[in-house]
Amino acid sequence: MKGVGKYSLFLRSMFSNRVKWKTYLKQTLGECIDIGIRSIMIVSIVSIFIGAVTCIQISYNLQSPLAQDFLIGLGVRNMVILELSPTVMAIIFAGKVGSNIASQLGSMRITEQIDALEVMGINPTTYLVLPKIIASVFMYPLLVILSGSLAIYSGYLTAKFILPMAPEDYIYGIRYMFDPYTIEFAIYKSLAFAFLVSSIASYKGFYVFGGAVAVGQASTQAVTNSCIAILAADYVLTQLLL
Numbered sequence: 001m002k003g004v005g006k007y008s009l010f011l012r013s014m015f016s017n018r019v020k021w022k023t024y025l026k027q028t029l030g031e032c033i034d035i036g037i038r039s040i041m042i043v044s045i046v047s048i049f050i051g052a053v054t055c056i057q058i059s060y061n062l063q064s065p066l067a068q069d070f071l072i073g074l075g076v077r078n079m080v081i082l083e084l085s086p087t088v089m090a091i092i093f094a095g096k097v098g099s100n101i102a103s104q105l106g107s108m109r110i111t112e113q114i115d116a117l118e119v120m121g122i123n124p125t126t127y128l129v130l131p132k133i134i135a136s137v138f139m140y141p142l143l144v145i146l147s148g149s150l151a152i153y154s155g156y157l158t159a160k161f162i163l164p165m166a167p168e169d170y171i172y173g174i175r176y177m178f179d180p181y182t183i184e185f186a187i188y189k190s191l192a193f194a195f196l197v198s199s200i201a202s203y204k205g206f207y208v209f210g211g212a213v214a215v216g217q218a219s220t221q222a223v224t225n226s227c228i229a230i231l232a233a234d235y236v237l238t239q240l241l242l
Contacts (some may be wrong), residue, residue, distance in 0.1 A: 010203050014130045027131035035097050035198075037133070040146065046092055046145040050084050051076065051154030052162075057169075059163050069124030069165040075171020076155040078134035078182070085148040086186045087234050091192035093140060098201035101132055102222035105205030106215035113205070122229075129202040135196060138241040140194035141187050155233065189237055196229045 058075040065194040105128065109113050152174065159170040201222040208218045 014125045018023045028134050031131045031135035035135045043143050047150040048154045051151030052158045055155035055158040069169035070173035073170035077174050081182045082153045086189040090230045094197045098222045098226045099219040101201040102205035102219045106208035106218045109208045133198045134197035136194040141190040144190040159240045197226045200226045
């Protein structure tokens, strides 16, 4: 409970003694590039394989004369939108972005850069942490949309060139009884996951004390705690929103 309280005070401190909005804009744009643009490659690669593997596995489990081929497209669509793209990508996001945030802030802490900001009267959580969280909340849903699109298209290519089924059946399954709310649900999850990953990683990196070993430990703890928070939030949001 002590850690939860300290984490809550850490989040609260970001909204006191704020700097000029122009500074936020510059910092946030830079973080958007680091967090979002530089994550496109890994997100694209993982999403392509997720879509292909999901399509093959669903086809394998539907080997029945009573199962129609369009159910493969339906299964890929629901699994990708509801779970795989938001949640699996969040774990990838925690491993790449979360560890980077924790190590960056941890290095600034042990080299006394954060202490220097405090001496100059600048709130370090407002100046350093808040732009990272804003950028994460803004960019990660876009990465989830990219991931879902690539995964579904990868499933289509798999159905067309690898599986013994007509690609038209896959497309029919993608469209069959489509509920737009599933897209909203994926966006809601992505917003929550982005906030959890960026805030937990920032918290772990901000309170590093020690040397280089402590920075590595903080990065590991940031990823581990973020993954646990993602899975817990996934369960809670699924219960509340579906």
